[in-house]
Amino acid sequence: MNKFLGLPLIASVALMLGACSFGNAPQGDLVGAQDRPEFNPQEVPFGMVPCPGGTFHMGQTDEDIAASMVNMNKQVTIAGFYMDETEITNNEYRQFMNAVMQDSIDVLGQEYIMTELYPDTTVWVRDFTYHMGDPLMEYYYSHPAFDEYPVVGVDWFAAKYFCNWRTKNKNAAAAETGVAGVPGFRLPSEAEWEYAARGGRELASFPWGGPYLRNSKGCMLANFKPGRGDYASDGYAYTSPVGAYFPNDFGLYDMSGNVAEWCDDAYMESSMPVVWDMNPTNPDDNEPRKVVRGGSWKDIAYFLETGTRNFEYQDSARSYIGFRCALIQIGMGTNNSL
Numbered sequence: 112m113n114k115f116l117g118l119p120l121i122a123s124v125a126l127m128l129g130a131c132s133f134g135n136a137p138q139g140d141l142v143g144a145q146d147r148p149e150f151n152p153q154e155v156p157f158g159m160v161p162c163p164g165g166t167f168h169m170g171q172t173d174e175d176i177a178a179s180m181v182n183m184n185k186q187v188t189i190a191g192f193y194m195d196e197t198e199i200t201n202n203e204y205r206q207f208m209n210a211v212m213q214d215s216i217d218v219l220g221q222e223y224i225m226t227e228l229y230p231d232t233t234v235w236v237r238d239f240t241y242h243m244g245d246p247l248m249e250y251y252y253s254h255p256a257f258d259e260y261p262v263v264g265v266d267w268f269a270a271k272y273f274c275n276w277r278t279k280n281k282n283a284a285a286a287e288t289g290v291a292g293v294p295g296f297r298l299p300s301e302a303e304w305e306y307a308a309r310g311g312r313e314l315a316s317f318p319w320g321g322p323y324l325r326n327s328k329g330c331m332l333a334n335f336k337p338g339r340g341d342y343a344s345d346g347y348a349y350t351s352p353v354g355a356y357f358p359n360d361f362g363l364y365d366m367s368g369n370v371a372e373w374c375d376d377a378y379m380e381s382s383m384p385v386v387w388d389m390n391p392t393n394p395d396d397n398e399p400r401k402v403v404r405g406g407s408w409k410d411i412a413y414f415l416e417t418g419t420r421n422f423e424y425q426d427s428a429r430s431y432i433g434f435r436c437a438l439i440q441i442g443m444g445t446n447n448s449l
Contacts, residue, residue: 150291156193156281156438160362162307164191164440164448169305169391170383171418172316181380182420187388189306191448194299195435197353197364198372199273201251202258204230204265207273210280228272230264234430247349247430259352261370261433267401267425270298270373270434277436298375299437300392301382301402301420307437308366308405308417310359316416318359318366324412332356333368334408335415342408350408367405367415370433374402378422399424407431 155161170184211224219228230252235244251257252264265273274296282292299307309315316322319332326332331345333356342348345368346355354364377395379385386393400422406414409431413419423432440448 148285148289148291150442156293158196159193159436159438160196161440162189162192162194162303162361162363164189165306165311167306167309168314169302169418171416172314173322173416173418176413179380179420181383182418183383185383185388187302187391189303190390191440192299192303192307193438193440194303194307194361194363195437196358196362198261198370198433198435200259200353201230201262204262204273205252205258207276210276227266228269230262231266231428232264234264234428238430244430260350261353261365263350263370263430263433264428265433266428267298267373267423269428271375273434274298274436294439294441296436296438298373298434300390301374301376301404302386302391303437304372304374304402304404305417307361307363308359310361310363310366312360316418318363318417319357324415326357333415334365335368335406336409336411347408365405367417368410369408370431371403371405371407371410371414371421373423373432373434374404376402378402378420399426401425403432 166186166188168184169187171182175182208224208229211219211228212221216224232248232252235247235251236242238244251260252262277296278293281296285292308318310318312318312320317324317332324332324335324337331337334345334347334351336342337344345351351365351369353369356365356368358364359366376382376393377398378400379393379395379398382391382393401424403421403423404419406412406416406419406421414421423429442448
């Protein structure tokens with residue numbers, strides 16, 4: 112083939128590319144709005160890790176010892192998203208509380224803030240009978256020694272409010288620099304949470320993969336209740352600082368144990384056969400039960416399994432339930448993003 116035969120094609124391509132150049136487009140042509148903010152789809156939000164989208168088998172990975180029949184296996188696809196590397200800490204939540212007390216007290220009122228948003232420290236006394244929880248009630252949220260421990264005593268509504276505040280706080284800073292804002296921090300869906308907990312390991316019983324709770328050196332792999340009356344064999348009698356144990360393959364810490372975590376979904380026993388198989392979720396404002404996943408420092412190993420479902424009432428704050436945020440990936444350049 113004559114090499115000069117390709118010249119007309121090259122010239123045509125160059126002409127087309129020139130026509131697509133906004134700077135050289137004739138006045139009146141369709142070139143798109145020119146006042147759009149800068150957007151970098153590769154940026155990972157501070158404190159978060161990317162969870163590349165994919166397909167996995169959601170549901171129980173071991174015997175259904177409770178015969179609950181609430182988590183039958185189902186293959187689903189999840190779009191890419193970001194998730195907090197650790198559970199939200201006391202000090203991170205304190206930043207939120209300080210901002211609300213400074214900026215929103217006239218709108219929300221001090222009574223609402225202190226009763227609905229401020230962590231309920233009395234959970235350390237109320238959750239357990241005949242238990243000396245007074246020291247934790249007094250110091251767990253207030254003392255700097257616990258700054259890097261997961262916040263507890265926060266109900267589902269307060270966790271949602273935190274996510275909304277975090278979005279506004281981030282986007283306000285972005286607007287000052289002319290950068291596009293984030294799509295919105297939120298609680299993860301139940302399916303996203305389970306997908307993230309598995310860390311890419313298909314049908315993994317625990318975030319670290321195998322069915323064992325100790326590594327080859329005999330060290331515990333999570334903060335939970337190893338046996339009757341035994342809370343301290345894993346190194347911590349109550350909660351542990353976030354990130355005290357090894358992360359899973361996505362780089363997420365404490366997806367099993369430490370504190371259980373609120374999800375966005377309403378709890379429904381028959382959700383598996385009902386929800387869609389692409390980004391499944393179950394929003395239901397009329398259902399007061401909300402999904403809680405991951406198990407906690409006071410739970411046996413069964414509740415730490417990636418396929419175990421549980422719930423708590425949306426207005427109930429507990430000493431063993433916290434949360435972390437998720438953020439969907441959008442735009443070109445992200446793997447399986449929206």
